[in-house]
Structures are given as structure tokens and as C-alpha cells.
Amino acid sequence: MTASERPKARDSTTRDMLIDATIRIMVDEGYAAATSRRVAAEAGVKPALVHYYFPTMDELYLNVFRRGAAAYLERQQRALASDRPLHAFWDTLIEPKDTRLLLEFMGLANHRKEIRAEIAAWSDRWREMQTTALNFIVREHELDTRDFPPAGIAVIIAAVGRMLILEQALGATTGHSEAVALVNRIIDRFEMPG
Known part of the structure; x- marks a missing residue:
């Protein structure tokens, strides 16, 4: 041909x-x-x-997810490699557009196994990267990783960020500014503002 x-x-x-x-x-x-x-x-x-x-629409959805996931992974890598990785990481987690899109994909994943598997695979990659960076920070501050497991810290920080975005989308913001301030104070204990 x-x-x-x-x-x-x-x-x-x-x-x-x-x-x-x-x-x-x-x-x-x-x-x-x-x-x-x-x-x-x-x-x-x-x-x-x-x-x-x-x-198929699933192919379109998977391409949308992969593009967003790759861009988020790149932003997360930059955040975790920055001078203030915890603050930069937190900022990526409370970005409304990223979180809203991820929440939509989580809803879609409830009905489509292939999308669920794709999200799970990417989530493992994100979490592995987060845990590696947090492990370094925890050890740098001479904390016992049994008391402060990096993977657990990553899950908690991500959960707080997602919940804030989810509630904002519903119009519920009571306690949000206090929660953000609290997370920032905790992070400041490890990364004092420069």
C-alpha cells in the first residue's frame, strides 16, 4: 500500500x-x-x-485519565523534589480541578472494571512516589517510621485534600479554612517557611 x-x-x-x-x-x-x-x-x-x-467511550475515558494521571505524576514529582516538598505536595492535593476529575473517575470506576484497574495502578504509582519522599522526610527528622509510617501519612494527607474538594463541590465549607491552617501548621513543623 x-x-x-x-x-x-x-x-x-x-x-x-x-x-x-x-x-x-x-x-x-x-x-x-x-x-x-x-x-x-x-x-x-x-x-x-x-x-x-x-x-468506545471507555477508550476515550482511559485516554482522558491517562493524560491527567501523567500530568499529575509529573507535578507530584516536581513538588516532592522541591525545596519544600511537603507544602508543594499538599498544594497538589488541594487543587480543585485535579481532585474533581479524579472523583469523577472514581464514580465511573464503580461501573467499569477496566477504568477501576487503571486508577488502582496509577494510585499505586502515586502512593509509592509519595511514600518514598515521605520516608526520607520522616527519617531526616529522626522519627520512628513505626509510629509515623510514611504510607499512612500519605494516605491521611491525600484523604484530607480530597474531602475538602468533595465538600466544596457540595457547597459545604465549614471548618475548611481551619483544616487547611492545621495541615499547614503541621507541615511547618517539618518545613519552616523560608
């Missing part, structure tokens, strides 16, 4: 537009609103193009 006989290569710009549109819909309206027709309308393309680039 000659180059002119091959099907036209799938345009990565259109593919990226579809992923971007899906992200916007999921963050603003929830995963249930991210149908092929709705994604096409948001991207300004014909609905058939959604299935041209992504034969």
Missing part, C-alpha cells in the same frame, strides 16, 4: 480536542454528561469523529 492509499493518519489535534472537551464536561457536569454526542458538540466536531478516534 502506498502512502497515498493509506487511510489518512488520525489527527492528534482533533484527538486532543476531544480529550480536552471530555475533561471540561467531566469537571463541570460529571462523567455521566460526557457522552459521545456531548463531547463532539463541546469539541465542535461531528459525533462520528468521537468514535473514529476512540472506538
